[in-house]
Amino acid sequence: MGQTGCLLLHGFTGGAYEVNPLARYLREHTDWIISVPVLPGHGRHLRLHETNAVEWITYAEEELKRLYMYCDEIYVVGFSMGGLIAAYLTIHYPVKKLVLLSAAALYINPKQILSDVKTVFADTLRRKLNENEWFGHYKYKLFHTPIRSTREFRRLATYVVPLLPKIRVPVFIAQGQMDxxxxxxxARFVYDRVGTYQKRLYLSKSSKHLICYGSDCDQLFHEIAFFLKQEKVPDNG
Known part of the structure; x- marks a missing residue:
């Protein structure tokens, strides 16, 4: 049997750190070649004003093609916006299986954001704002994400979402209910639209958007690895 590869794609304004916990798990439990590229303009220091959606997709395509130089089978994992790019790659290349984590087919959950804002406000009153995980994670992004880049992200979503019915390979869809x-x-939106009967839906009651850092991430990673290794994926809809 030939070599297996797995490409993991991070989200908008994010970096490899968003999917690194899963990448580490897969490296420890498989002999696959694991690739975790950082899309143009992304990473620890954002330079989004220098890039656009076409460049993000093109870069991911180049990384996928590089994997094909060494691998016979390739799985693609996409987090948030990376899920949209992963879906695009699956439609246009012979990807074996697809994993979508918090895929940004829809975005902005006002109810949960309101809850998070209340937490930030309460921490402000207690003068613990710098200790608030949510505030620390998004503060930098709020000030370093150009409006044009947000439009590029929405342009990508507008293009890819209608293509979901073209996905014919097994798909694992995971979503945090506190996102x-x-x-x-x-998650259900994507589940209902992908054009395959071999699909699995995993909902985490405790996870927020960064699902690879959720309290149940070990269980999630186990489920993903099992999904990728099994021969046939049952529909659990």
Whole structure:
């Protein structure tokens, strides 16, 4: 049997750190070649004003083609916006299986954001704002994300979402029910639209948007690895 590869794609304004916990798990439990590229303009220091959606997709395509130089089978994992790019790659290349984590087919969950904002406000009153995980994660992004880049992200979503019925390979869809960026209903939205009967839906009751850092991430990673290794995926809709 030939070599297997797995490409993991991070989200909008994010970086490899968003999917690194899963990448580490897969490296420890498989002999696959694991690739975790950082899309142009992304990473620890954002330079989004220098890039656009076409460049993000093109870069991911180049990384996928590089994997094909060494691998016979390739799985693609996409987090948030990376899920949209992963879906695009699956439609246009012979990807074996697809994993979508908090896929940004829909975005902004007002109810959860309101809850998070209340937490930030309460921490402000207690003068613990710098200790608030949510505030620390998004503060930098709020000030370093150009409006034009947000339009590029929406342009990508507008293009890819109608293509979901073209996905014919097995798909694993995971979503945190406490997600304040992508509404929990996005998981079912994607599940209902992908054009395959071999699909699995995993909902985490405790996870927010960064699902690879959720309290149940070990269980999630186990389920993903099992999904990728099994021969046939049952529909659990």
């Amino acid at each position: 304040g960026i992508v509404p929990p209903k996005a």
